[in-house]
Amino acid sequence: MKNNTMELIISGRRQRRRRWVVVTALLAILALALCCAMLLLGNTIYxxxxxxxxxxxxxxxxxxFAIHTIRLPRMLAGLFAGFAFGMAGYIFQTMLRNPxxxxxxxxxxSGSSxxxxxCITxxxxxxxxxxxxxxIAGLATVALIYALSKGRTFSIGRLILVGIGIQAMLDAVISYLLLVSSQQDIPTALxxxxxxxxxxxxxxLPPLIIAVLVLSPFIIVLGKHLGLLELGEQSATSLGVATDKTRVVLILCSVGMIALATATTGPIAFVSFLSGPIAKRLAGSGFSNAIPAGLVGVNLVLAADLIGQFAFEVRYPVGIITGILGAPYLIYLLIRMNRKGEL
Known part of the structure; x- marks a missing residue:
């Protein structure tokens, strides 16, 4: 009986690993195809x-000129920013156990923005x-949110509420800066x-590329602890996870990547929000989905940019397309969480 149970467990783990590998490979192939499309397509198709x-x-x-000066930087910005947004979003959602x-x-x-x-205005x-x-602003925002939400004990719900309040305040600051800035600075800021x-x-691009290449391995290595952190503080500690150190390293790495991605492309809406759930739905559970989430982020950004460039008579920024995709999911998620009593 024990042998049969062990065989079922091992077989299930192999199936989950096979699914993870296949999904990750397919996401990587799709990302490569989109990268090629970014270089091939434009006013002139080469x-x-x-x-x-x-x-x-x-x-x-x-x-x-077209490829080196325009298309290659655009493709690399989408590639590395999408990976940073996707991976960082997955880390926050998984570590804090809340989508x-x-x-x-x-x-x-908003802090980085x-x-x-x-700086611009x-x-x-x-x-x-x-x-x-x-x-610096991204790290300072994280420190402020964490300090205000900690209290006697760490609370995920309190952190989210404080974060939403900080976001509203920072959005007001941004609106004020745009209101008092000179006309020539407004297009760049927008x-x-x-x-x-x-x-x-x-x-x-070098700061973003270096940050992704240097910080991603830390996230991938520590990704095996994310499943334990989802079990809760006490359970993770009892299983040998240094929860505070792990959380700090993951937060610093994630914020570093997402702040540089925001500095390079602006806050592309909903990529960090959508990547984790999509990756989990595709790759399943049982293994860290940090890499699949990063690849989903790449595919979302590159596909949305191609749609914004060529699907309409007017060209739209990538953030508008991802916002159109993400807003309905946010509404659906809020409704579902409200029905489950999680809000």
Whole structure:
């Protein structure tokens, strides 16, 4: 009887692992296809051979400028920002055991956005200054939310409510900055707020790329503890997890990535909110879905950008398309949680 039970457990684990591997591979293939589409499509559609030759360093009149200066930075910004938003959103939702606990809803991206808008409209800075300010503001926002929500004991519900309040306050600050800023600064600031890949430049991408490449491994390694953290503070501690250290490292890594992603593309709406649930639905449970969630984020951003560019007569920023996709899901989630008595 014991042997049969062990065989069933092992078989189930193998099936879950196989499903995870297959889904992750398919998401990676889809992301690669979308990356290729970002390089091929535009006002002029270039054949794949020309794209490969340009990326190899060969000069082709017209194609070199379009691919190197416009399409490649746009694709890389969507790739790394989407991965950062998706992975960070999954970490917050899983660690705090609540689908509403993502950086968009609890004010973290608003903190980064407020810092970016301040730099643009008040001190007229750009590039590295904006990125540094966004990261610092994101970390400061997290520290403030955590401090205000901690009380005698840590409360997830209190953290979400405090985060929503901080977000409202920061949104008011952003509105005020836009109201008093000069006319020439408003278009640049609005680009941050809507979330857009337009105007992405290669020299602005290294901080985001480095952050994703350096911080993602920490999240992936610590991802095995997320399932234990979902069981609750006492259960995770009894199973040998250093909950405070694990939570701090995961939060710092996630905030670092999402702040730099926000500094690069603006707060692309609902990507961090949608990626985790979609990844869990596709890949199943039993293993950390940090990588699938990151890949879902990549696919959402790149697909939404292609839709915004080519599906309508007017070109829309990627954040508007993801907002259209995410808003109905948020309403559905709130209704479902209210029926279950979770709100």
């Amino acid at each position: 054949p794949l051979g020309d794209v490969i030759r340009v990326l190899s360093g060969e000069q082709i009149k017209g194609a070199t 509403l606990a993502n950086p968009n809803v609890i004010g973290i991206t 407020a810092a970016a808008v301040f 008040v001190i007229h800075a750009n590039g590295a200054v904006v990125s540094i300010a966004s990261v 680009r941050w707020l809507s979330g857009s890949l337009n105007g992405s430049k290669m020299d602005e």
